[in-house]
Amino acid sequence: MTSGSEPTSERPVPRVHLKPRESRRIKRGHRWIFSNEIADPVKDLPPGSLVDVVDERGALVGRGYVNPQSLITIRLLAQAGREIDAAFFRGLLAAARLYRERICGSRTAGREVFGEADGLPGLIVDRYGPFLVVQSLAAGIEVRLPLILDLLEEIHSPRAIVLRNDAPARGLEGLTAEVRVARGRLDSEDGIVETEVDGLAVEIDLLAGQKTGWFLDQSENRRRLAEYAGGRRILDAFCYAGAWGLAALKAGAAEVLAVDSSAPAVSAARRNADRNEVGDRFRAEEASVFDRLRGLDSERSRFDLVVLDPPAFIKSGKKVAEGVRGYREINRLGLRLLAPGGILVSSSCSHHLPAEEFLAVLRRAAADTGRTVRLLEFRGQARDHPVLLSMPETSYLKCAFLYVE
Numbered sequence: 001m002t003s004g005s006e007p008t009s010e011r012p013v014p015r016v017h018l019k020p021r022e023s024r025r026i027k028r029g030h031r032w033i034f035s036n037e038i039a040d041p042v043k044d045l046p047p048g049s050l051v052d053v054v055d056e057r058g059a060l061v062g063r064g065y066v067n068p069q070s071l072i073t074i075r076l077l078a079q080a081g082r083e084i085d086a087a088f089f090r091g092l093l094a095a096a097r098l099y100r101e102r103i104c105g106s107r108t109a110g111r112e113v114f115g116e117a118d119g120l121p122g123l124i125v126d127r128y129g130p131f132l133v134v135q136s137l138a139a140g141i142e143v144r145l146p147l148i149l150d151l152l153e154e155i156h157s158p159r160a161i162v163l164r165n166d167a168p169a170r171g172l173e174g175l176t177a178e179v180r181v182a183r184g185r186l187d188s189e190d191g192i193v194e195t196e197v198d199g200l201a202v203e204i205d206l207l208a209g210q211k212t213g214w215f216l217d218q219s220e221n222r223r224r225l226a227e228y229a230g231g232r233r234i235l236d237a238f239c240y241a242g243a244w245g246l247a248a249l250k251a252g253a254a255e256v257l258a259v260d261s262s263a264p265a266v267s268a269a270r271r272n273a274d275r276n277e278v279g280d281r282f283r284a285e286e287a288s289v290f291d292r293l294r295g296l297d298s299e300r301s302r303f304d305l306v307v308l309d310p311p312a313f314i315k316s317g318k319k320v321a322e323g324v325r326g327y328r329e330i331n332r333l334g335l336r337l338l339a340p341g342g343i344l345v346s347s348s349c350s351h352h353l354p355a356e357e358f359l360a361v362l363r364r365a366a367a368d369t370g371r372t373v374r375l376l377e378f379r380g381q382a383r384d385h386p387v388l389l390s391m392p393e394t395s396y397l398k399c400a401f402l403y404v405e
Helices: 086-103 145-156 217-227 245-250 265-273 289-298 317-336 356-368
Strands: 016-017 032-034 048-055 060-066 072-078 109-114 124-126 133-136 160-165 178-184 192-197 200-206 232-237 257-260 282-286 303-308 338-348 372-378 398-404
Touching: 032 338, 048 072, 086 109, 086 145, 109 192, 109 217, 109 257, 124 145, 124 192, 133 145, 145 178, 200 245, 200 265, 217 245, 217 338, 217 372, 217 398, 232 245, 232 289, 232 317, 245 257, 245 265, 245 282, 245 303, 257 289, 265 282, 289 317, 289 338, 303 317, 317 338, 317 356, 356 372, 356 398
Parallel strands: 016 048, 133 160, 232 257, 232 303, 257 282, 303 338
Antiparallel strands: 032 072, 048 060, 060 072, 109 124, 124 133, 160 178, 192 200, 338 398, 372 398
């Protein structure tokens, strides 16, 4: 599917009926309707077009965009009958910006739009200084993308807007992958820009970096790390471009060993350390994290603080058992590498692993090592990634701070 103009609101909006008892979750504020909850055939409806949803009694439930090719067949936007036009999207984008100004304050980088939590299902917008990076993850956003980009220029006045439409989720919507500069110009053709994130001078690869270029959802957790980092020897596992380790060094850590399997990430981490004038206390290694941690354990290396921030080990519901084994093993290794009185900071970004199950994994890893472990804090994603209470799926990041005897 390619981007097109906004569907005109003058066309009649078809109605789609839900099966009996399938409207309860929706009436409590959930925004997704799955294919097996729909009574009417929808295969002939254009992907991204609007529909009004009706319950089994004929009562209107809401208006949203439909995609017959997706398991999430309808994503709700508003009450049934609401005009879905430029003014509607302008209001939501302006509200998202106002929320972040009020709650997050002044910042040079962060998430500006977080999909369903901001009333804009399938839309992600991140800011890096004067640049915006956009992900269109639903057909309903894709067909309105020119309008969305116009409004983002109007509200945020960016120097450039990059489309990072290479996320696997697009395949589930029947959308093709693409990465391009959609508006304006970047500082360099390779897509690497320099900006400040959480007080650190860093380079961001807007065209090929992981996610949209940086892991913004951990920003508040990295700031929290400052309380524990002073004077400690730290292991930063799955370091990517060095965000955790650099935050620790800025907070007074003695030294950091950072490990990642990606050569470009490790190189970027070293450059970022030099940018922040902490390169003499920062050592980055390219290696399999599991193998390197096992090697450090065999060498009897010990650290005062270990950060484990792996990629999602559970990509789908079918991979839960396999992913749980991975989380248990990496946390077992992290615990073994801690000196008595050390701190383990362990995260999971797999939304298929609920918070209670992640805590259960940590308990099993502690039992495996025979260590006594106290939970200091259990945190989530940064406030610019708000959680919609009616949609548990919007809460995905778990971050535990643990004291290990």
